[in-house]
Amino acid sequence: xxxxxxxxxxxxxxxxxxxxAAKAKELKAAGRTIYDLSLGEPDFATPEHICEAAVEAxxxxxxxxxxxxxxxxxxxxxxxxxxxxxxxxYPAENVVISNGAKHAIHNVFACLLDPGDExxxxxxxxxxxxxxxxLTGAVPVIVNTPQSNGFKLTAEALRAAITPKSKAxxxxxxxxxxxxxxxxxxxxxxxxxxxxxxxxVVTDEIYDxxxxxxxxxxxxxxxxxxxxxxxxxxxxxxxxxxxxxxRIGWAIAPNKAFAKAMGDLQSQETSNPCSISQHAAIAAIxxxxxxxxxMRQEFDRRRRYVASRLASIPGLSCPEMEGAFYAFVNISxxxxxxxxxxxxxDDTQWCLELLGQKGVxxxxxxxxxxxxxxxxxxxxxxxxxxxxxxxxxxxVNGAR
Numbered sequence: 554x555x556x557x558x559x560x561x562x563x564x565x566x567x568x569x570x571x572x573x574a575a576k577a578k579e580l581k582a583a584g585r586t587i588y589d590l591s592l593g594e595p596d597f598a599t600p601e602h603i604c605e606a607a608v609e610a611x612x613x614x615x616x617x618x619x620x621x622x623x624x625x626x627x628x629x630x631x632x633x634x635x636x637x638x639x640x641x642x643y644p645a646e647n648v649v650i651s652n653g654a655k656h657a658i659h660n661v662f663a664c665l666l667d668p669g670d671e672x673x674x675x676x677x678x679x680x681x682x683x684x685x686x687x688l689t690g691a692v693p694v695i696v697n698t699p700q701s702n703g704f705k706l707t708a709e710a711l712r713a714a715i716t717p718k719s720k721a722x723x724x725x726x727x728x729x730x731x732x733x734x735x736x737x738x739x740x741x742x743x744x745x746x747x748x749x750x751x752x753x754v755v756t757d758e759i760y761d762x763x764x765x766x767x768x769x770x771x772x773x774x775x776x777x778x779x780x781x782x783x784x785x786x787x788x789x790x791x792x793x794x795x796x797x798x799x800r801i802g803w804a805i806a807p808n809k810a811f812a813k814a815m816g817d818l819q820s821q822e823t824s825n826p827c828s829i830s831q832h833a834a835i836a837a838i839x840x841x842x843x844x845x846x847x848m849r850q851e852f853d854r855r856r857r858y859v860a861s862r863l864a865s866i867p868g869l870s871c872p873e874m875e876g877a878f879y880a881f882v883n884i885s886x887x888x889x890x891x892x893x894x895x896x897x898x899d900d901t902q903w904c905l906e907l908l909g910q911k912g913v914x915x916x917x918x919x920x921x922x923x924x925x926x927x928x929x930x931x932x933x934x935x936x937x938x939x940x941x942x943x944x945x946x947x948x949v950n951g952a953r
Contacts, residue, residue, distance in 0.1 A: 564687065569680050569920030573904065577914035588941035590929040591914040593729060593879065595795040597851075599833075600844040603794060606836030610829050619825040622816030623650025623803070627831045630838045631788075631803055639772040641781065647806045649815040650834075652826050654759050654789035654802030659685050660815040660822075661755055661785050661804050666691035670720040672755075675706035676922030677881060679729045679757070683922075691720070695922055700883060703733040703872045704923070708742040715750055722747065724773060725757040727764060727876025730921045730928040732856075734764060734875035737771040744777040754784045759802070760877040762793040762845055765853045770876075782807050792877075793845055794837040799830040852878050855931040855938055862942040866949055878932040881918070885925035890952040897952075900925055911944035 573591040581587040610616075622628075628645040635641045651657040658681070666672060668690030674682050676695045683693040696714045698704045711722065724743070726735040735743075747754055756773040764770050774784040789802030806812035819825075856874050863869050868886035884903055890896070893910045897903050900917040904927055907913050918926025931938055 561688065566680075566684055570916050573908070573914050573916050576908065580908070580912070585912055587908075587912045587914060588933075588937050588944065589914040590931070590933065590938075590941055591916050592932070593792070593877075593930055594797045594932055595792060595848065595878075596933050597795040597848055599795050599799070600837075600840075602840050603796065603833050603837045606840075607829050607833040610832035615828050615832055617828060619828050619831065620816075621820035621825050622812070623648070623826060624828075624831050627801075627835050627838075628803075630835050631805065634838050635772070635786070635805065639775050641772065641774060643805055644809070646809050647812045648803055649806065649812050649819065650801065650803045650826050650831060651819060652802070652823055653791060653800040654757070654787050655681060655685075656800075656819075656823070657787050657789070657802040657804040658682070658755070658757065659688070660818055661787065662686055662689050662691070663818055664811060664814040665753060665755070665785070666720060669718060671716060671718045673711065673714050673719060673722045673752075674922075675704075675710075675724070677704055677728070677730050677918065677926070678723070678922050679725060680916075680920050682723055692718070694719070697922070700870070700872060704728065704731040704881070705733055705735055705739060706743065707739075708746050711743055711746050712750075715746075715752070719750070719752060721753040721755055723755050723757070725759075726771075726773075727760040728879075729760065729877055730879050730916070730918075730923075731872055731881040732874035732877045732879045733872050734766060734768070735771070736768055737776055740771055740773055740776045744773070744780055747783060748777060748779055751783065754780070756784055756786055758786060758788045759792050761788065763849055763852060763878065764876045765849075765856060766875045785811070790834045790837050795848065796830075796833070796837065799827070799833055801826055801830045801834040852931070855933075855935055856880075858935060859929065859931045859938060859942065862938075862946075866946050868949065878930055880929045880931060881921075881923070882927050882929060883925060884918075884927050887949055887952055888925065892948060892952050900927055903927065907945065907948050911948045913941045913944045913948075 577589045628648040666689040670691040686693040774781040786805040790796040871882045904917045916928045
C-alpha cells in the first residue's frame with residue numbers, strides 16, 4: 554500500500570515567492586552573484602532593545618507553554634496600540650496572538666468560512682490568500698482591478714461580485730504586491746457596500762507603518778460607524794520591526810466568541826506562539842519607535858530610487874508605490890521577444906530568464922493573479938538595487 558497525498562493538498566499551489574527565493578539561494582550557493590528582489594522581508598537587523606527583551610525573557614524563565622491564544626500582556630499591548638493609533642476600542646480578549654500574520658489569516662478563514670462560501674479577493678493579491686481560502690472548502694472569487702486605478706477595488710466592482718454565497722471580502726492596504734494604498738474615501742465607498750450587504754471584512758494591515766504619502770493611514774474599521782462589528786483585523790511585528798523570523802502576528806476579532814473560536818483552533822494546531830517571541834513583541838510595540846521611522850525613511854529612499862530607474866526603462870510601468878516595499882511592474886510590452894536566444898511569452902518565463910541570465914530574482918505577476926507583471930521587492934540595499942536595476946535594463950535592452 555502506498556501513502557498518498559490528499560486531493561485537497563494536491564490542489565494546493567506552493568508559494569511562488571518562496572519558490573523563487575529558494576531558486577535564488579540555489580544559484581547563489583553554486584557561486585553565482587544573485588540580486589534577490591523576491592522576498593518581502595526587511596533586510597535590517599531586529600532592533601537591539603527587542604533582542605534584549607527576548608534575552609531577558611529567557612533569563613526570567615519565560616520558556617514554557619503560554620495560553621494558546623497568547624499572553625495577556627501582549628494582547629493588552631496590541632489593543633493599546635490600536636487605540637492610540639486609530640482610536641479603536643477592543644477588549645484584550647478579542648485578540649488572538651499567532652505564529653505570524655499568515656497563521657492568523659489561516660485561523661480567521663478556518664473559523665469564518667464554510668465549504669461553498671465565497672470570499673471576494675481583489676487581484677493582484679498576496680499569493681497565500683486564495684490557497685488558504687481553498688483549504689477551508691470555500692471559494693476565492695477573484696476580482697481583477699486595473700492598473701489605471703492603482704490596482705484598487707472599486708465599490709461598483711465589489712457590488713458586481715457579490716452573490717448569495719458571498720461571505721467575506723479581503724482587503725490589503727498598503728498592498729502586497731502592488732504597494733498601493735487605499736485612501737479613506739476609497740475605503741468609505743467600499744464600506745458602504747459592506748454595510749449594505751453585511752459582508753464580513755478581513756483587513757490585512759501588516760504594512761500599516763510603512764506608508765510614504767502625506768495622507769494618514771486609514772484602518773478599515775474606522776472609516777464608517779458599524780464596521781468594527783463586521784471586521785477582523787490582521788497585523789503583526791514582522792514588517793514594521795524587521796521580525797520576520799520571530800513569527801508573531803495577531804487577529805483582532807469583532808467579538809469574543811470569534812476570538813475564542815480562533816484560540817480553540819490554534820490550541821489544536823500549534824499550541825501557543827513562541828513564548829520568548831511574545832515578550833520580544835511587547836518590547837517592539839511598547840518600546841522606542843524611532844527605529845520604525847528610521848527603517849521607513851530608508852525604504853522610502855529606496856522606493857524613490859527604484860521608481861526613477863523603472864521610469865527610465867521604456868515599456869515598463871507600475872503604479873505609485875505608496876506603501877510596503879514592492880514595485881509591481883507591467884512587463885507586457887516586453888513579452889513575445891527573445892532574450893539571449895530564448896523566446897519569452899509570459900511573465901513566469903521572463904522572471905526565470907531574468908534570474909538565469911542576469912542574476913535578478915523577482916516574482917511573476919501571475920502568482921498574484923496579474924499575468925504580464927512582475928514584483929520587485931526593494932527591501933535590500935541601494936547598492937544591490939542599483940546593480941539589479943542595471944541588470945534589468947540590460948536584460949530589456951537586449952531583447953529582440
